[in-house]
Amino acid sequence: MRYCLQIIAVITALLLALLSRVGSETPAMCSVVQGLPGLNGRDGRDGASGAKGDPGSQGLPGSLGTPGLRGNTGPPGKVGPKGNQGDKGENGIPGMPGLKGEKGNSGVSGSLDHDLNIQIFDLTRHISSIVGALRLEGKIQAAGGKMFASSGAELDFEASLAACKAVGGRLATPTNEAENNAILAFLKQYNRYAYLGIKVGDIADQFHYLNGTSVNYTNWGNNEPSSKGKEPCVEMYTDGHWNDKVCNQYRLTVCEF
Numbered sequence: 166m167r168y169c170l171q172i173i174a175v176i177t178a179l180l181l182a183l184l185s186r187v188g189s190e191t192p193a194m195c196s197v198v199q200g201l202p203g204l205n206g207r208d209g210r211d212g213a214s215g216a217k218g219d220p221g222s223q224g225l226p227g228s229l230g231t232p233g234l235r236g237n238t239g240p241p242g243k244v245g246p247k248g249n250q251g252d253k254g255e256n257g258i259p260g261m262p263g264l265k266g267e268k269g270n271s272g273v274s275g276s277l278d279h280d281l282n283i284q285i286f287d288l289t290r291h292i293s294s295i296v297g298a299l300r301l302e303g304k305i306q307a308a309g310g311k312m313f314a315s316s317g318a319e320l321d322f323e324a325s326l327a328a329c330k331a332v333g334g335r336l337a338t339p340t341n342e343a344e345n346n347a348i349l350a351f352l353k354q355y356n357r358y359a360y361l362g363i364k365v366g367d368i369a370d371q372f373h374y375l376n377g378t379s380v381n382y383t384n385w386g387n388n389e390p391s392s393k394g395k396e397p398c399v400e401m402y403t404d405g406h407w408n409d410k411v412c413n414q415y416r417l418t419v420c421e422f
C-alpha cells in the first residue's frame with residue numbers, strides 16, 4: 166500500500182510539472198514589448214485573363230467602289246459582220262466593289278483577227294519583196310508613198326495619159342524633189358524626155374496639176390516656162406529640169422501609182 170501511494174505521488178508530480186509548462190506559454194502571462202512593423206508583402210501575381218468581350222459594332226459603309234471590270238470579249242463569232250465592242254461595265258454602287266461589267270457583245274472572232282493579221286503581214290512581206298526586186302532592176306522607183314514605173318514606150322501627151330490610166334495609174338507628177346528624182350531615173354535610164362502630169366490652165370503660164378490644183382513644187386529650167394501658154398504641156402529633161410512644150414511630141418511614158 167505505501168508503495169502504491171508513492172507511485173500516485175510521482176504521477177501527480179509529473180502531471181503538475183506538465184501543467185505548469187503549458188501555463189508558461191500563455192501570452193497573457195508574458196510581458197509585451199511593441200515590435201517593428203513588418204515589411205510590406207510582395208505584389209500578387211497577375212490574375213487570370215478576362216472573358217472574351219462582346220462583338221464590336223458594325224463598321225461604317227465603305228467608300229465608293231471601283232468601277233466594274235470591263236466585260237469579257239465575246240466568244241468567237243460566226244463568219245459574218247463584225248460585232249460592236251462590248252460596253253464598258255457599270256460603275257460599282259457606293260460602299261461596294263463595282264459590279265462586273267456586262268459581257269461584251271460578240272465581237273470579231275479572236276482567231277479571225279489573228280488570221281487576218283497573219284494574212285496582212287504575209288501580204289506586206291510579199292509586196293515589199295516584189296517592190297524590192299523591181300527596184301533592184303530599176304523597173305520601179307519609190308518616193309514617199311508613191312511608186313513610179315515606165316514601160317519605155319514613147320507616146321504623145323494624151324496617149325501617155327491613157328496608157329497610165331489603163332494600168333490603174335496616173336501620168337507621173339512630181340510634187341517634191343524626191344519624186345522629181347524618182348522620175349528622172351527613168352529619163353536617164355532610157356535617155357529620153359518625158360511629159361509630166363502638169364498642164365497650163367486658162368490663164369497663160371498658170372500651170373496646174375491634172376486635177377485642177379495649182380502646183381506647189383516646180384523645177385523649171387532657166388527662163389522657163391517661156392512660151393506664154395502656147396506650149397501647154399510640160400516635159401522633163403534628162404537633167405531633171407522642166408520645160409513647157411507642145412503636147413504632140415513622142416515622149417517617154419512614166420506613170421505613178
Ligand SMILES: *[C@@H]1O[C@H](CO)[C@@H](O)[C@H](O)[C@H]1NC(C)=O
Binds near residue numbers: 374376378
Ligand atoms: C492633185 O494632184 C496633185 C498631184 O498629183 C496632188 O499632190 C494633190 O494631192 C491632188 N489634190 C487633190 C485635191 O486631189
Ligand SMILES: *[C@@H]1O[C@H](CO)[C@@H](O)[C@H](O)[C@H]1NC(C)=O
Binds near residue numbers: 340341381382
Ligand atoms: C506639195 O503637196 C503635196 C501633197 O499634195 C506634198 O506631197 C508635197 O510634198 C508638196 N510639195 C511642196 C514643195 O510643198
